[in-house]
Amino acid sequence: MSAPNKSYDPVEVEALKPDVIERQRDEALAAIAAAGSLDALREVKVAHAGDRSPLALANREIGALPPHAKAAAGRLVGQSRGAVNKALAARLAELEAERDERVLVEEAVDVTLPHDRAPAGARHPLTTLAERIEDIFVAMGYEVAEGPEAEAEWFNFDALNIGPDHPARSPQDTFFVEGAARDRDSGLVLRTQTSPVQIRSMLDREPPIYIVCPGRVYRTDELDATHTPVFHQVELLAIDKGLTMADLKGTLDHMVQSLFGEGMRTRLRPDYFPFTEPSAEMDMVCFRCRGESVGNPDRPCRTCSNEGWIELGGCGVVNPRVLVACGIDPEEYSGFAFGFGIERLLMFRHQVADMRDMIEGDVRFTRPFGMEI
Template identity: 70%
Template sequence: MTDYDPVEVTPLHAEEIERYREDALAAIRAAADLAELQAVRIAHVGDRSPLALANREIGALPPQARADAGRRVNQARAAVMAALAAREAELLAERDQRILAEETVDVSLPWDRHPLGARHPLTTLQERIVDVFVAMGYEVVEGPEVEAEWYNFDALNIPPDHPARSMQDTFWVASPDSGVVLRTHTSPAQARAMLTRRPPIYVICPGRTYRTDELDATHTPVFHQVEGLVVDEGITMAHLKGTLDAFARAMFGPEVESRLRPSYFPFTEPSAEVDLRCFVCRGASVDNPDAPCRTCNSEGWIEWGGCGVTNPRVLVACGIDPARYTAFAFGIGIERTLMFRHGVRDMHDIVEGDVRFTTAFGVEV
């Protein structure tokens, strides 16, 4: 039998193994969450833990002492692993309970807390206007928003030196020499209609237009218009007045107050402005400095649009015989129509995109 020199391996003493075990069990009990428990696992069961290092020292013992030492280390490691598993189960259960409490769904709360979307009132009003004129026998036409200068100005008898062609009034796509503008009105669609149709012509063109206006209570640089054009035999100013009166009643009811105010437009002769009684002050602010009205500037009336009998030069430019046919045209602001219909006091409310303004009109189709 081979003799072995006794080897003293301190980490394998019974009292040291017991201390390692107790330290590990105490750390496991003290772990407050899963992250702390993971740190304890590494410190007391990992490759550099005291029990792992002690296990490596077993090979230094005499053969007759190795079995005893191995049993003590394995029993200690088994106790630590069991304690880790039990504590992990406890912490997982606590975490699940906490998540259930924090993320619980109260089924008694309202289920429709997310408001429904709503179409913009300008869109629905534009469709209402189209319905009014389609019922009167009109056809809806469209035109491009980026328009040729000829359609936007020349065909409508607006001369080259007219102020409307200046950079201060018109958005030119490149420069005034480019011949391309963002349309300042929807009237170019009228010119296109006359060039592609033969009288009688009854058309309207709703759409977006652009002018270099400052945004204020009643103006905006990007706005919507509906243009109307009638070309037929025997058309007079009386037909225009009757059409606008019918349109105004359809929009604002039978009690609406309107007036035609003489004006000037290059493409109509005679021309007029269509005004409606101010819907805010009802005329009470006129000559009354104590009660000014910012909506109508204390004038008592608000411009609704322009109109007139189409200038014969426009008919000639579009290939229509003015000796046989006469015509009328009008252009009405859809934003202002919305303001009159619903008592909107400021154009900012319409264009600034506040969902509280839009949803007040509902999901109208």
């Protein structure tokens, strides 16, 4: 920058000539008006309003003018720069408004598009059915009891009056984790039923006892359409004074009516189980045909095969030997027990033809059942 020169005529400074300043202003205003995007406008701002723009360089030359000439030159350059800055602000507002309108159109959300591109999951029907059964008995005053899946032989067999020579205790029927050792009379098995939970409950609690025991059990069955080596059971146990088979029958009737609707009834057929005496198989009337398919060829029923009844599970009065093994006086207390497989019940309720569908994890099987909370 040159030093002040009082004898220098400012008219002859090229950068400060009025026609030059006006031309630079007009060029800047034309470039601003032609900017079609925010990026283009930023480039125009650098070229015409930045530190190295013609008007900025002309403004620097004012310092070299004599004092009496600075005012006119400053006013001329200042007005031009002000016009350029005002045009930049106006064009910036216009381009930002255009951008916002474009974004609203281009990024608009079409609420009519499918919303389930990531479909919601569904709880497994075995879980929801087990919880529904639990709710039925909890409403009747029962408690939910649980126990370990790797169980001692004593809890799984001996306490249930299943002797050492019983076929169920062979490796062909039971998964053994550890055999009996010298310092331990009882081996370790994967429980074959949830009945050990009943034994543990009778050992830990004082009568009266009313519990329902859901859980996973294991048996050495081949995996096919009607069998699986890992399945689920629900068992119930009631220990109190004066309980009889009539109480068991009433409990079973209430359960099937809660699960399948009013009018359902049950029947008991004599059977044998080591842990109950007397023992019975419980059948319920077919919930599809309500028994009307029996002897009626015009109305066949695939669910019960035209028999009118469906076998659900085993039940009976708790064997006194089981009570004694758990420290309960059979002369004072009696009880009843009942157990059935949840997979079998699910097949009945929803016409599931192949049990393998329940364990393969295919969402096409679980999703139709939906989600229950």
